[in-house]
Amino acid sequence: xxxxxxxxxxxxxxxxxxxxxxxxxxxxxxxxxxxxxxxxxxxxxxxxxxxxxxxxxxxxxxxxxxxxxxxxxxxxxxxxxxxxxxxxxxxxxxxxxxxxxxxxxxxxxxxxxxxxxxxxxxxxxxxxxxxxxxxxxxxxxxxxxxxxxxxxxxxxxxxxxxxxxxxxxxxxxxxxxxxxxxxxxxxxxxxxxxxxxxxxxxxxxxxxxxxxxxxxxxxxxxxxxxxxxxxxxxxxxxxxxxxxxxxxxxxxxxxxxxxxxxxxxxxxxxxxxxxxxxxxxxxxxxxxxxxxxxxxxxxxxxxxxxxxxxxxxxxxxxxxxxxxxxxxxxxxxxxxxxxxxxx
Amino acid sequence: xxxxxxxxxxxxxxxxxxxxxxxxxxxxxxxxxxxxxxxxxxxxxxxxxxxxxxxxxxxxxxxxxxxxxxxxxxxxxxxxxxxxxxxxxxxxxxxxxxxxxxxxxxxxxxxxxxxxxxxxxxxxxxxxxxxxxxxxxxxxxxxxxxxxxxxxxxxxxxxxxxxxxxxxxxxxxxxxxxxxxxxxxxxxxxxxxxxxxxxxxxxxxxxxxxxxxxxxxxx
Numbered sequence: 344x345x346x347x348x349x350x351x352x353x354x355x356x357x358x359x360x361x362x363x364x365x366x367x368x369x370x371x372x373x374x375x376x377x378x379x380x381x382x383x384x385x386x387x388x389x390x391x392x393x394x395x396x397x398x399x400x401x402x403x404x405x406x407x408x409x410x411x412x413x414x415x416x417x418x419x420x421x422x423x424x425x426x427x428x429x430x431x432x433x434x435x436x437x438x439x440x441x442x443x444x445x446x447x448x449x450x451x452x453x454x455x456x457x458x459x460x461x462x463x464x465x466x467x468x469x470x471x472x473x474x475x476x477x478x479x480x481x482x483x484x485x486x487x488x489x490x491x492x493x494x495x496x497x498x499x500x501x502x503x504x505x506x507x508x509x510x511x512x513x514x515x516x517x518x519x520x521x522x523x524x525x526x527x528x529x530x531x532x533x534x535x536x537x538x539x540x541x542x543x544x545x546x547x548x549x550x551x552x553x554x555x556x557x558x559x560x561x562x563x564x565x566x567x568x569x570x571x572x573x574x575x576x577x578x579x580x581x582x583x584x585x586x587x588x589x590x591x592x593x594x595x596x597x598x599x600x601x602x603x604x605x606x607x608x609x610x611x612x613x614x615x616x617x618x619x620x621x622x623x624x625x626x627x628x629x630x631x632x633x634x635x636x637x638x639x640x641x642x643x644x645x646x647x648x649x650x651x652x653x654x655x656x657x658x659x660x661x662x663x664x665x666x667x668x669x670x671x672x673x674x675x676x677x678x679x680x681x682x683x684x685x686x
Numbered sequence: 687x688x689x690x691x692x693x694x695x696x697x698x699x700x701x702x703x704x705x706x707x708x709x710x711x712x713x714x715x716x717x718x719x720x721x722x723x724x725x726x727x728x729x730x731x732x733x734x735x736x737x738x739x740x741x742x743x744x745x746x747x748x749x750x751x752x753x754x755x756x757x758x759x760x761x762x763x764x765x766x767x768x769x770x771x772x773x774x775x776x777x778x779x780x781x782x783x784x785x786x787x788x789x790x791x792x793x794x795x796x797x798x799x800x801x802x803x804x805x806x807x808x809x810x811x812x813x814x815x816x817x818x819x820x821x822x823x824x825x826x827x828x829x830x831x832x833x834x835x836x837x838x839x840x841x842x843x844x845x846x847x848x849x850x851x852x853x854x855x856x857x858x859x860x861x862x863x864x865x866x867x868x869x870x871x872x873x874x875x876x877x878x879x880x881x882x883x884x885x886x887x888x889x890x891x892x893x894x895x896x897x898x899x900x901x902x903x904x905x
Binding site: 386389573574576577578579580581582583584585587677678679680 | 735736737738753761764775779789791794
């Protein structure tokens with residue numbers, strides 16, 4: 344306590360008065376060597392408990408939102424791949440007929456199909472492969488020639504091509520006895536339905552998570568702002584205009600939110616990158632193939648990463664806008680006059 | 687500088703806490719605002735600071751009726767009024783120096799432009815060696831002086847001080863009064879709200895006495 348001291352300089356200042364405390368050049372006051380501003384020159388204090396909690400809430404909600412977005416992107420990509428792979432291949436089955444030489448009929452069917460536009464390749468599944476396919480039912484060491492076993496041709500469709508499968512089906516029926524074409528339409532239809540349902544569910548979950556994120560972040564920001572009401576009032580009464588106050592808080596909360604959202608988004612992105620690397624490294628193993636067949640390569644593509652960046656930006660902007668709105672509203676409540684224009 | 691004309695104030699639907707107040711705070715004037723606790727001294731100061739709007743009557747500041755002041759003009763009007771709050775209202779995360787410089791910071795002034803003024807003023811109020819400490823470690827009297835320095839730093843036309851000696855011992859109260867008197871002599875209008883009769887007896891000045899919401903003026 345310095346109460347025992349004189350109010351230093353009271354007499355020295357004399358007629359200059361306290362309201363004009365400009366030191367004369369001859370008596371230059373002692374200058375502090377350095378202004379160590381604890382607050383880093385920010386009028387808004389560094390994060391207290393509420394601010395830290397807000398940062399953590401932002402990080403967690405961003406992480407969950409980005410994880411959901413990535414999962415939806417990955418599932419949607421995988422579903423599209425399933426659909427694309429199946430619709431790029433059709434199968435032709437030749438049933439054995441009396442007096443029909445199977446190998447000749449296979450060759451005839453192969454030539455016929457290969458002549459159609461949009462067909463990339465036609466492969467005959469040979470006897471050994473056919474025996475392998477039947478092994479789970481008939482066991483090993485069977486002689487295909489002794490059994491009336493249907494034979495298969497697999498037809499690869501060129502990317503983006505839409506061959507006239509009906510015409511191909513009719514041509515086969517007319518020229519190759521016992522031939523039938525399976526374009527997997529039933530499977531494709533089911534997959535389209537399943538993919539659509541999966542994407543719709545994912546999009547709904549994403550919408551819910553984003554809505555929850557927005558609400559939680561808005562309320563957490565308002566909670567953190569409540570602790571700063573005194574600061575807003577002091578700034579108001581020392582003559583700061585509302586835009587200055589709002590700008591200070593907006594800058595502070597934008598920085599806080601961006602750091603939190605970046606941490607959450609980076610965490611989610613790291614998980615997707617880690618899963619993609621793991622899927623790549625285990626692609627040759629049976630377990631890896633199973634997972635790849637179900638979930639694809641866990642890749643979310645550049646659109647997925649762009650979505651994560653967009654969520655980070657959205658949340659940071661949302662927090663900044665909420666803090667600005669809250670400050671302006673509080674300053675407005677302090678302003679008892681000045682709402683009417685002069686007539 | 688500040689003029690109240692037939693002003694009345696009530697909170698909500700309650701009775702009038704201030705009734706028929708008409709007076710003027712003239713340029714370079716000094717007045718004590720006094721009255722028993724709960725008489726409405728702080729409410730009257732808030733009316734003069736435009737932090738409250740009267741239920742009836744007119745308040746004018748610097749020749750302009752308060753209701754005619756636009757939102758854009760409000761900050762510049764407030765900057766002409768220095769205010770010392772009863773509870774100091776210092777920002778705990780800023781040093782004494784930063785608190786005192788705050789009115790200049792919000793006006794967008796560079797530190798190099800005000801450093802000397804702030805340092806000088808802090809020495810003048812006896813806080814020269816407490817510039818770089820935070821308010822929580824200041825004593826009540828030091829906080830009081832820091833709050834006064836903050837109110838004075840931008841050379842206001844009017845100083846409104848709410849119980850500025852309420853937290854200090856009599857010797858310091860006398861020194862603070864001398865500070866206000868010197869400020870008044872330098873051309874600032876001063877309004878000190880206090881119920882300390884001993885303090886008022888030390889300086890012969892106009893007294894605005896509030897009692898049961900009504901004002902009596904002793905020039």
